[in-house]
Amino acid sequence: MTGEALIVLENVNKWFGPLHVLQDVDLTVERGEVVVVIGPSGSGKSTLCRAINRLEPIDSGSITFDGTPLPAEGRPLARLRSEVGMVFQSFNLFAHKTILQNVMLGPVKVRKEKPAAARERAMALLERVGIASQADKFPAQLSGGQQQRVAIARALAMQPKALLFDEPTSALDPEMVGEVLDVMTSLAKEGMTMVVVTHEMGFARHAAKRVVFMADGQLVEQAPPAEFFANPKSDRAKDFLSKIL
Numbered sequence: 001m002t003g004e005a006l007i008v009l010e011n012v013n014k015w016f017g018p019l020h021v022l023q024d025v026d027l028t029v030e031r032g033e034v035v036v037v038i039g040p041s042g043s044g045k046s047t048l049c050r051a052i053n054r055l056e057p058i059d060s061g062s063i064t065f066d067g068t069p070l071p072a073e074g075r076p077l078a079r080l081r082s083e084v085g086m087v088f089q090s091f092n093l094f095a096h097k098t099i100l101q102n103v104m105l106g107p108v109k110v111r112k113e114k115p116a117a118a119r120e121r122a123m124a125l126l127e128r129v130g131i132a133s134q135a136d137k138f139p140a141q142l143s144g145g146q147q148q149r150v151a152i153a154r155a156l157a158m159q160p161k162a163l164l165f166d167e168p169t170s171a172l173d174p175e176m177v178g179e180v181l182d183v184m185t186s187l188a189k190e191g192m193t194m195v196v197v198t199h200e201m202g203f204a205r206h207a208a209k210r211v212v213f214m215a216d217g218q219l220v221e222q223a224p225p226a227e228f229f230a231n232p233k234s235d236r237a238k239d240f241l242s243k244i245l
């Protein structure tokens with residue numbers, strides 16, 4: 001941990017029509033830090049992730065990534081998207097491409113890597129997430145947990161500076177949650193900068209450096225997990241924890 005800010009949100013506001021979904025949000029994520037975002041459904045967690053990747057434009061405030069304001073369009077935006085990997089609840093793999101092709105595609109198309117080099121790196125990443133033996137299969141032939149591990153490998157293939165996870169295990173059968181969390185835990189240990197929206201409190205306790213609690217578009221409180229779970233300060237957080245723990 002260098003203590004160097006990688007993602008900085010200052011006074012960020014976002015409306016969907018009359019709905020104020022992000023309200024004066026301030027958040028700093030340091031290089032190598034793992035931040036877990038929790039909160040009730042509809043509190044703005046997905047919007048927060050999407051704003052960091054500029055899948056959603058914000059209405060006011062500022063977001064900087066690695067010292068630069070988020071670009072609005074063009075090549076700089078494409079570069080930002082490759083530097084901030086995103087893993088969604090629905091794995092979004094290309095159904096008509098093999099697992100290997102799914103992982104190689106971004107590096108070849110966006111990063112202009114040579115196919116042979118991209119293939120070699122993709123195989124190494126599939127190895128890392130424990131899927132190398134499935135490289136020539138199609139997504140539908142894999143379990144949900146395997147597909148999500150491929151999605152993580154695909155994000156890593158872009159050599160991102162940070163990874164955003166939006167409820168990566170919510171769509172999985174319970175017996176597959178662990179294998180995905182294991183991959184995420186090992187990335188966290190290796191020093192990947194991660195923002196993780198999840199309901200997996202075990203992951204939050206063990207892998208997060210900081211837990212951020214959101215409710216109604218506000219970042220209500222943030223603290224190291226041991227402190228947050230033992231002693232939530234706000235009534236909203238106490239209420240939320242009483243329902244899920």
Ligand code: ADP
Nearest residue numbers: 016019021039040041042043044045046047048
């Ligand atoms: P969370 O991920 O915490 O469940 P979201 O960020 O998905 O919350 O949504 C926050 C609020 O914004 C919710 O009330 C949701 O219905 C609303 N919302 C999300 N996306 C849109 C959209 N594209 N248009 C209008 N309202 C939206």
Ligand code: MG
Nearest residue numbers: 045046047167
């Ligand atoms: Mg969401």
